[in-house]
Amino acid sequence: MKPDLRSFTAVELVSYLQEMGQPAYRGRQLFRQAQALAAPDFAAMSDLPRSLREQLAAQARLSQPQICARHLSAARDTAKLLLEFEDGERVEMALMLYAREQSRDRATCCVSSQSGCAMGCAFCATGMFRQFRNLSAGEIVAQVQAGDALARELGFSGVTNVVYMGMGEPLANPQQVLRSIELLNDAQGMRIGARRITVSTCGLVPQIRKMADWGLQVGLAVSLHSADAEKRRRLMPGAAHWKLDELLAAMLYYQERTGRRVTCEYALIAGVNDSLSDARKLVRFLTGSRILVNIIPANALPERGIHAPAAAQCAAFCRAVREAGIELAVRELRGADIEAACGQLRKRCGTDRKAKAETGEKTAAADTPEKARQREENKAECE
Numbered sequence: 001m002k003p004d005l006r007s008f009t010a011v012e013l014v015s016y017l018q019e020m021g022q023p024a025y026r027g028r029q030l031f032r033q034a035q036a037l038a039a040p041d042f043a044a045m046s047d048l049p050r051s052l053r054e055q056l057a058a059q060a061r062l063s064q065p066q067i068c069a070r071h072l073s074a075a076r077d078t079a080k081l082l083l084e085f086e087d088g089e090r091v092e093m094a095l096m097l098y099a100r101e102q103s104r105d106r107a108t109c110c111v112s113s114q115s116g117c118a119m120g121c122a123f124c125a126t127g128m129f130r131q132f133r134n135l136s137a138g139e140i141v142a143q144v145q146a147g148d149a150l151a152r153e154l155g156f157s158g159v160t161n162v163v164y165m166g167m168g169e170p171l172a173n174p175q176q177v178l179r180s181i182e183l184l185n186d187a188q189g190m191r192i193g194a195r196r197i198t199v200s201t202c203g204l205v206p207q208i209r210k211m212a213d214w215g216l217q218v219g220l221a222v223s224l225h226s227a228d229a230e231k232r233r234r235l236m237p238g239a240a241h242w243k244l245d246e247l248l249a250a251m252l253y254y255q256e257r258t259g260r261r262v263t264c265e266y267a268l269i270a271g272v273n274d275s276l277s278d279a280r281k282l283v284r285f286l287t288g289s290r291i292l293v294n295i296i297p298a299n300a301l302p303e304r305g306i307h308a309p310a311a312a313q314c315a316a317f318c319r320a321v322r323e324a325g326i327e328l329a330v331r332e333l334r335g336a337d338i339e340a341a342c343g344q345l346r347k348r349c350g351t352d353r354k355a356k357a358e359t360g361e362k363t364a365a366a367d368t369p370e371k372a373r374q375r376e377e378n379k380a381e382c383e
């Protein structure tokens with residue numbers, strides 16, 4: 001496949017074009033267009049000479065996913081895109097929209113870093129995809145650009161924040177994730193500040209330590225979901241390779257190196273990790289750490305036996321953690337009606353048979369007439 005110039009940094013594009021006999025400023029012109037436009041096209045880059053555009057089109061490409069499906073939640077506060085790359089690989093990307101707060105509105109783009117995931121977390125739809133690949137930096141940036149265009153179309157000022165919480169484990173694809181952050185951060189690109197970017201991991205200890213040494217002010221969110229080692233092993237088999245004290249030491253190292261408080265994500269699942277005994281274990285694990293807790297009432301994933309906690313149970317759990325002096329926030333529930341909430345991303349919208357074949361989901365069993373009717377009711381195309 002031809003090289004994807006959307007994955008190139010400005011410095012790399014300058015030297016790429018210099019090797020083609022072009023002056024340095026042509027590389028910077030190309031970088032601006034490749035990074036700032038949702039649908040960059042060599043032919044439309046009228047500030048470049050036609051002969052150069054033709055040469056570039058013959059020897060390189062600009063990664064540009066097709067939008068296969070678009071959904072907007074009934075509350076119009078969450079959108080989801082199903083994107084297909086040139087090789088047919090598909091991912092989903094979610095966009096959370098927050099109306100004007102003080103001076104500006106906010107749009108957070110939740111990007112995928114892989115088209116599936118090997119970690120196999122019990123509560124996650126993405127983990128059902130057994131065939132997948134890492135996404136390139138250009139493919140990650142292209143998701144943000146698609147989100148930016150959609151946010152503007154919906155009346156917002158564009159993407160302001162990016163979270164690596166979509167499909168895949170970002171730290172299993174660290175080089176491309178780091179490169180994509182540098183591209184998003186670039187003053188000639190989308191100019192998304194590092195402090196507005198968060199990488200979420202299921203807890204790959206060596207990679208957390210390496211990320212601390214990136215020298216960036218990127219936020220880190222670690223999925224814990226249980227401070228009981230055996231329970232966590234069942235919930236997150238891919239992350240259980242490291243002991244809980246090793247994980248905590250890596251999180252503290254991140255805080256020390258970057259000065260940024262780490263967030264500990266805790267998906268509260270009915271009957272699994274929502275008891276007061278679970279809350280006490282979480283408190284013991286975090287006491288003295290300055291780590292913030294983000295409680296995420298689990299989104300139902302019936303095919304994996306995951307159910308949302310009762311409101312009273314959720315409240316009791318949070319009270320027990322807060323009263324022990326641990327800072328805690330409960331994540332606002334949004335996007336569940338279009339399966340765009342945490343743990344619900346997969347590479348299909350509605351009744352896509354290709355994705356079902358990949359996960360082994362049985363089409364007939366999964367889509368009862370009632371379920372199909374509900375899906376249709378919930379589905380709200382953007383236009």
Ligand code: SF4
Pocket residue numbers: 116117118119120121124125126127166167168169201202343
């Ligand atoms: S929660 Fe994250 S790490 Fe776990 S299977 Fe899903 S995408 Fe992978």
